[in-house]
Amino acid sequence: MELILEQLPVVVGALNTGFLQTLRLFFITLLGAFPLGLVIAFGSMSRIRLLSLSARFLIWIIRGTPLMIQLLIIYYFPGLVLHSPIWGGGESGRFLAASISFVLNYACYFSEIYRGGIQSVPVGQQEAGLVLGMTRHQIFFRVTLLQMVKRIVPPISNEVITLVKDTSLARIIALQEVIWAGQAFMKGSHGISGAIWPLFFTAVYYLIFNGILTVLLARLEKKLDYFRI
Amino acid sequence: MAILEVEHIQKSFDRTEVLKDINFSLEQGQVLAIIGPSGGGKTTLLRCLNFLETPDQGVIRVNGSVLFDADDPATRSESQIRRKRLHFGLVFQSFNLFPQYTALENVRLAPELLAKERPDYHANKAAIHEEIEANARGLLAQIGLADRMNSYPHQLSGGQCQRVAIARALALHPDILCFDEPTSALDPELTGEVLRVIRALADKRTTMIIVTHEMAFARDVASQVLFIDGGRICEQGAPQEVFQNPREERTRQFLSRFAQE
Ligand SMILES: Nc1ncnc2c1ncn2[C@@H]1O[C@H](COP(=O)(O)OP(=O)(O)OP(=O)(O)O)[C@@H](O)[C@H]1O
Ligand SMILES: [Mg+2]
Numbered sequence: 001m002e003l004i005l006e007q008l009p010v011v012v013g014a015l016n017t018g019f020l021q022t023l024r025l026f027f028i029t030l031l032g033a034f035p036l037g038l039v040i041a042f043g044s045m046s047r048i049r050l051l052s053l054s055a056r057f058l059i060w061i062i063r064g065t066p067l068m069i070q071l072l073i074i075y076y077f078p079g080l081v082l083h084s085p086i087w088g089g090g091e092s093g094r095f096l097a098a099s100i101s102f103v104l105n106y107a108c109y110f111s112e113i114y115r116g117g118i119q120s121v122p123v124g125q126q127e128a129g130l131v132l133g134m135t136r137h138q139i140f141f142r143v144t145l146l147q148m149v150k151r152i153v154p155p156i157s158n159e160v161i162t163l164v165k166d167t168s169l170a171r172i173i174a175l176q177e178v179i180w181a182g183q184a185f186m187k188g189s190h191g192i193s194g195a196i197w198p199l200f201f202t203a204v205y206y207l208i209f210n211g212i213l214t215v216l217l218a219r220l221e222k223k224l225d226y227f228r229i
Numbered sequence: 230m231a232i233l234e235v236e237h238i239q240k241s242f243d244r245t246e247v248l249k250d251i252n253f254s255l256e257q258g259q260v261l262a263i264i265g266p267s268g269g270g271k272t273t274l275l276r277c278l279n280f281l282e283t284p285d286q287g288v289i290r291v292n293g294s295v296l297f298d299a300d301d302p303a304t305r306s307e308s309q310i311r312r313k314r315l316h317f318g319l320v321f322q323s324f325n326l327f328p329q330y331t332a333l334e335n336v337r338l339a340p341e342l343l344a345k346e347r348p349d350y351h352a353n354k355a356a357i358h359e360e361i362e363a364n365a366r367g368l369l370a371q372i373g374l375a376d377r378m379n380s381y382p383h384q385l386s387g388g389q390c391q392r393v394a395i396a397r398a399l400a401l402h403p404d405i406l407c408f409d410e411p412t413s414a415l416d417p418e419l420t421g422e423v424l425r426v427i428r429a430l431a432d433k434r435t436t437m438i439i440v441t442h443e444m445a446f447a448r449d450v451a452s453q454v455l456f457i458d459g460g461r462i463c464e465q466g467a468p469q470e471v472f473q474n475p476r477e478e479r480t481r482q483f484l485s486r487f488a489q490e
Contacts, residue, residue, distance in 0.1 A: 128325035131279050132339035132401060133315045142338065146329045227329045228383035 004197060010190045011182075011198045018181025019205045025098055025167045025177065030160070032103035037110030044115060055111070062108040068169050071101045075173045091176055098170040102163075109159055117152040118144075121229075150224045157217040164210050178202045230293055232257045232436055233405055238287035240273055247273050248284070249460040255405070255453070258434035262441060262451035262468070266483055270460040271440040275407045278438070279319045280310045291316045291404060315343075318398035318406040322413050324390045326382040332393045333378040336365040336400050343401070361400075368396040372426050388419030392426055399430075406430070408439045444487045448472050456480045 043055035062070065075097040079085035087093035121144050129139035168179045182199035185192050192198075231254040240248040247270045255261050263271050276282040278289065280297075283305065289297040296313050298304045326335050340361045344350055350357060369378050372392040382390055391411055398406055408427065412420035424446050430437065431450045441447050447454060447468065454471040456464040456479075464471055464480045475481045 122325075124321060124323055124325040125327065127281055128321065128327070129339075130281065130311075131314060131317075131319045132397070133311055133343055134339060135311065138342055142342070143327050150329075227381050229328050 007192055007195065007198075010192060011185065011195075011201065014181050014184070014190055015178055015198065015202060015205065018176060018178035018202075019209075021095070021175065022167045022177040022205070023209075025095070025102060025170060025175070026164060028099045029102040029106050029163060029167075032099070033106035033110050036103060036107035037114055040107055040111035041114035041118065044111060045118070059108045059111060062105055063112075067101070067105050067166060068172055070105055071098060071169060071173055074101045094170075094173050094175045098173060098175050102167070102170075106159065106163060110156065113152050113155045113159070114148075116155075117148040120151050121147045146224075147229050150227075150229060153217070153221050153224060157214075157221070160217065161210055161213060164213065165206060168206075178205050231255060231290075232292055234288075234290040235278075236288045236290075238274070238277060238284045238289070240270075240277060240282060240284045247460050248277070251287070251457075251460075251462060253453075253455060253462065253465060255436060255438070257436055259436060259452040260431050260450050261438045261453045261455065262447035263438065263455045263457060264441065264444065264447060264483070265455075265457035265463075269457045271457055272409055274457070275319060275409050275438065275440060278405075278407060279317045280314050281319075315401055316404045318401060318403035320391070320394050320398050320406070320408045320411050322410045324382070324387070324394045324414070326390055326394055326397070328382050331379045331381055332369060332374060332385065332389075332396075333365055335382070335393055336368060336397045337361055339397070340364070340400050365396070365400055368399055369393070371429075372396050373422070386419060387415045388422045391415065391423045395423075395426055395430075404436060406435060406437045408437065408441070410440055410442065412441070412443060442487075444472070444484070456483065458483070 040055050040059065043051050044059065046052045046055070075087065075094065078087065085093075087097045125143055125147065126139055129143050134142070167177060170177055171179045171183075174180065179199070179202055182202040185195040185198040187193060233255040235251060235253050238248055238251040239246070251274060253261070263274070265271055273282060277284045284297070284299055286299045287297075288295060288299070295301070295304060296316065327338065330338060341358070344357050344361060347357070366375075366378065369375060372395060374389060374392060374396075377385060377389060380389075382393070385393065391414075395406075395411075411427065412423050415423065420443070424443065427437070427439065428446075428450055439447070439451070449468075451468045454464075454466065454468050455462050456471060456475075456477070458479055464475060464477045470476075471480065472484065475484060
């Protein structure tokens with residue numbers, strides 16, 4: 001116990017650095033996947049058959065395979081198979097590959113949620129807008145959008161919470177996120193070796209961060225509680 | 230001159246002909262009641278008038294000018310349709326109020342958006358909004374909802390929602406206000422309040438087309454009745470004629486079913 005207390009400041013410092021990388025991956029994924037998901041959603045609902053088929057094919061592939069395999073393929077395929085290591089070496093290359101894998105993966109999940117949200121708004125809402133002389137643009141932004149948002153906040157919240165934990169998968173390509181940082185103390189890092197407790201301790205980071213997110217997302221849901229659909 | 234003239238309207242979905250050669254006209258201040266069995270094409274006719282469906286054939290004229298002519302592609306352009314819709318208002322069976330807006334906001338929204346297209350909007354912004362607001366409040370008071378203006382649709386009863394929907398349609402001052410079974414989605418004890426509002430509009434000589442299964446109401450309020458069955462107008466005339474002395478056997482059968490209920 002005394003030993004742990006002695007090691008704590010060093011470990012926390014290293015884990016903080018790792019968790020910063022976790023957070024970076026988390027926010028980049030959301031920033032990319034929110035808009036890309038909308039593009040894929042509109043693609044999958046398109047009347048142009050080629051477009052909707054391609055979007056659905058992509059969604060099928062991405063949702064049908066583990067994110068871990070997608071990470072490995074996206075990171076190693078260019079270098080090992082095509083002999084053109086486009087990601088560059090080192091941490092920045094790993095981060096780029098991980099970001100692209102995560103954005104693509106989450107965009108596909110989000111797109112299905114968006115599609116459900118869009119399709120769940122009754123056509124009567126659109127028709128009421130049309131009859132009142134509104135443009136399609138006005139109908140989307142003034143009538144449909146908020147109803148859609150209200151519907152998708154709960155399922156999107158679930159995905160966001162899952163994403164926090166999923167970022168740990170980037171460990172597989174040795175991205176130096178918080179799990180990697182915790183594990184390093186087993187082999188030896190910062191003068192500490194053979195310690196497994198730092199790895200277990202990373203759980204605290206996930207718990208606290210997800211706790212904050214849960215509160216924020218619940219607040220957003222509550223904000224939209226003033227009307228019913 | 231008739232405010233509305235409908236000539237040879239024909240509409241098919243895939244291969245089923247839902248409207249077959251519909252002709253009628255309506256004078257300013259008149260109320261047209263449309264009755265008939267389910268699936269007869271009543272809703273489709275109202276949707277054609279409001280440009281939610283495009284007729285395959287026929288002409289629609291309002292105040293003498295051609296709004297729609299199936300043979301003239303110029304009258305079918307999407308950009309013009311939005312403005313043309315404003316000649317008509319439509320009250321839906323299921324209200325279709327916007328749930329995220331209060332009663333007042335529901336009534337105000339469309340006039341506010343339209344006002345932005347006025348050339349003098351930026352110069353007179355405050356005055357325009359004040360006028361829209363006053364008009365909306367006046368309409369809600371007129372339908373008896375002065376004290377519920379700030380309620381959201383889910384806080385209102387079905388009858389109150391439908392009255393708000395009527396006010397929302399009136400706010401744009403349509404030439405002709407259409408109703409598609411405005412009381413069919415309501416509990417029986419709530420139909421009265423909606424019918425009273427419509428009756429008051431008729432008394433003020435609002436031009437209206439009302440699709441309804443409320444026969445007593447139709448007979449009372451209508452100046453003209455259309456009986457539509459199988460996509461055709463089977464019978465048309467003054468309410469006394471159609472209800473008391475129907476010429477067609479089909480009309481008689483349809484009405485006797487209602488008499489029994
Ligand atoms: N979008 C559509 N696609 C295909 N068929 C349709 C469509 N809309 C209506 N129909 C068909 O057109 C016919 C007329 O329908 P409509 O809704 O106009 O009848 P209605 O007289 O309003 O009936 P109700 O009294 O039940 O409301 C019906 O047979 C219906 O199935
Ligand atoms: Mg109908």
